[in-house]
Amino acid sequence: MxxxxxxxxxxxxxxxxxxxxxxxxxxxxxxxxxxxxxxxxxxxxxxxxxxxxxxxxxxxxxxxxxxxxxxxxxxxxxxxxxxxxxxxxxxxxxxxxxxxxxxxxxxxxxxxxxxxxxxxxxxxxxxxxxxxxxxxxxxxAQSTNDAYPTGFRIAVYNSITQLIKSVEYLKGTFDAKSDEFKDILKMGRTQLQDAVPMTLGQEFHAFAILMKEEIRNLHHTAQLVLEVNLGATAIGTGLNTAPGYQKLAVEKLAEVTGLPCVPAEDLIEATSDCGAYVMLHSALKRLAMKLSKICN
CATH class of the missing domain: 1.10.275.10 (Fumarase/aspartase (N-terminal domain))
Structure with a gap:
């Protein structure tokens, strides 16, 4: 310095x-x-x-x-x-x-x-x-209360996109191992005890389907953060913005980010609502739980 x-x-x-x-x-x-x-x-x-x-x-x-x-x-x-x-x-x-x-x-x-x-x-x-x-x-024409959460939503969406790519790679690996191990017999287990025979390929196919479900769930949940309150200013009334600014700002945001950003249906509601983050956290928790299941 x-x-x-x-x-x-x-x-x-x-x-x-x-x-x-x-x-x-x-x-x-x-x-x-x-x-x-x-x-x-x-x-x-x-x-x-x-x-x-x-x-x-x-x-x-x-x-x-x-x-x-x-x-x-x-x-x-x-x-x-x-x-x-x-x-x-x-x-x-x-x-x-x-x-x-x-x-x-x-x-x-x-x-x-x-x-x-x-x-x-x-x-x-x-x-x-x-x-x-x-x-x-x-x-x-901005407030921290619309600029900050909008920037955060863009960051979250792009981070989730990177996560999805990683999960897709993992699913592809499981699919490949499913075919590779299709003729290898093993014992399936219930209640931590040997139960009935299965192939190792079948087990890896099940892992692949687990990841397929999580990819679909992450894609769906990530869409929620693309609804933004840019133009809402301090509390959602759009105070101190020019007529037409809110709609235009979101259109420009979509252009800059390359993402299908849309304006929130009600800016006052959107300025105080964190429901999308709760849903996204739930999706991440669900993925973590299934990965833990595979690891164990």
């Missing part, structure tokens, strides 16, 4: 921020206020990417609605691409994974990093927020 500092200011006053970091004063205070674990958002790259995708979609929507200057929107989009395409600043998210404020620490961390990347693209120095502001521009 650099021995040189820049001065940044928030409502609580001025603070020195190391000049070589891309986060700002809000992130600095979050590090101090919520030092809870030894794990930071830097350890969760899918979440970082999810948040940056939200910021890119919001900038695209704001650009189309003329709610921020076109040049500013274009700079934000380029800054997001620096992270998403080139991996720039993926180590600039030092806030703790456990944080107060429903994710405000990460939301502001993301806003500040992207603002400072953008400022450098514009030929300015980090921290010169009069030209590109983390709140007024990066967070335009």
């Amino acid at each position: 650099s021995n040189n500092f820049r001065i940044e200011e928030d409502l609580l006053g001025k603070r020195e921020v190391p000049d070589d970091v891309y986060y700002g004063v809000h992130t600095l205070r979050a590090i101090e206020n919520f030092y809870i674990s030894d794990r930071t958002i830097n350890d969760v790259p899918e979440f970082i990417r999810g948040m940056v995708m939200v910021k890119k979609a919001a900038a695209m929507a704001n650009k189309e609605l003329h709610t921020i200057p076109r040049a500013i929107a274009d700079t934000i989009i380029k800054a997001c691409d620096e992270v998403l395409i080139h991996g720039k600043c993926m180590d600039q998210f030092p806030v703790d994974v456990f944080q107060g404020g429903a994710g405000t620490s990460l939301n502001m961390n993301t806003n500040e990093v992207l603002a400072n990347i953008g400022l450098e693209l514009m030929g300015h120095k980090k921290g010169e927020y009069e030209f590109l502001n983390p709140n007024d521009h990066l967070n335009k």
Whole structure:
């Protein structure tokens, strides 16, 4: 970390921020206020990417609605691409994974990093927020309460997609072993005692079907997190957004992520509801239970 500092200011006053970091004063205070674990958002790259995708979609929507200057929107989009395409600043998210404020620490961390990347693209120095502001521009028409859960849902969906690929590979291996061991006889067991004969291939075929069911269940459950509340702002009323923003922002999010994201039926309900996570946790628990059964 650099021995040189820049001065940044928030409502609580001025603070020195190391000049070589891309986060700002809000992130600095979050590090101090919520030092809870030894794990930071830097350890969760899918979440970082999810948040940056939200910021890119919001900038695209704001650009189309003329709610921020076109040049500013274009700079934000380029800054997001620096992270998403080139991996720039993926180590600039030092806030703790456990944080107060429903994710405000990460939301502001993301806003500040992207603002400072953008400022450098514009030929300015980090921290010169009069030209590109983390709140007024990066967070335009957003609240932590819609940006954060939307970014999290994108991260969860992409992580589950990777898990499904692994389970599919495991199923394929079981299928191959089922054919390989089709002529090997063994004793089937009930109540931990030998019972009747079967083939080892039949046992591995049963394992393959177990995984087939879990793949189907994970696919179905993962769809639940694609219903997002982006555009809801603080409590779901869409306060401080332009007419048409909510629908357009979700359309842009689908474009940026390549996922079939859809707006929640009721934004107030969606802003406070965690039912999709409960269902997904249940699906993961079910998979873990069946894997444990195979191992035993």
